[in-house]
Amino acid sequence: MTDANSRSIVSNQPGLHEKLDEIVLKHLSAEFKKPIAEHTQSAFDQVNEKVQAFAGPIILDSCCGVGESTANLAKRHPDALVIGIDKSSHRLDKHDIEYKQTDAGQYILVQADLNDFWRLAVAANWQPSHHYLLYPNPWPKAKHLQRRWHGAAIFP
Template identity: 85%
Template sequence: MADANSRSITTNQTGLHEKLDEIVLKHLNAEFKKPIAEHTLQAFNEVNEKVLAFSGPIILDSCCGVGESTANLAQRHPEALVIGIDKSSHRLDKHDVEYKQGEHGQYILVQADLNDFWRLACEADWQPSHHYLLYPNPWPKAKHIQRRWHGAAVFPFIVKLGGILEVRSNWSTYVEEFARALHLAGVDAVCETYESEQAVTPFERKYWASGQSSTRLVVSLSRS
């Protein structure tokens, strides 16, 4: 079965990246001045209208891919408005065909660049109750450390957004690095092996079917 043939992470990196602390501290102490892309600003403004009109909790499902996780999270949190964000219209376009859940829950899918969307959400003073980062692209080559979210210039805004942050990956080093980055930002998080009877995302289902394990961290981020 194809689902059971998901390849394991291959990396030329041993342990945490040797420059992780240096990179994270640089981003924590610098201002991220990259201009906001117009298409993401427009997408954010449309979603923000719905957020302002909604009286319940807001939940973010970042890097939501085809949005199966977004629909599942909306079922799990029926009192909340779940916002799934992904940069790929190709992935999001698959949602209604294969992954839409009809019953319970409220959710929106939006195509946007998270480097901009998270900053706009902070600027608009969104206060999500939960923020999920489920199986983001791990960029396992050592030279791509700054493409991982904890090594990216936008990382401080993940911390500023607050809420209960949950990160999952099939590459334990990714989660361990994320925990280290949070520690440098003044937040201590514990990594743990994660198992469940029900997979929430297509990637999670593939990884488990091929015998891979998941590592996660769950941490409550206070608003700074």
């Protein structure tokens, strides 16, 4: 096991956000109308072809970064197709250097906007057996609640 060199997370929010219920209820009562980004539609279409042709379980690894978690999930679930999604091509490009797919397991890494990718997966009636969001909170300040997945308009 290697030592992690991640930054410590510091937040001015010690517990649940005081407006979380209010914001989630607002999002549940309104339709999310942001147009689907063309690059994400194209990426989804390519991945969806593989998903539709795959007979086993589908696992999503959202915010997968360099894809290390995706590769490890594929090893843990060798009968599944694991789809690692991240918005950063810079992070995903590091995958081939450090985490080549050489062990058991099948996975795909895709650069996409998760807000769009998730909506497309729902519209295509994907039924993942697991969905991982392993990335730590990238928006620790209380004022950034709606940038976090659980407070974002897309989450419902």
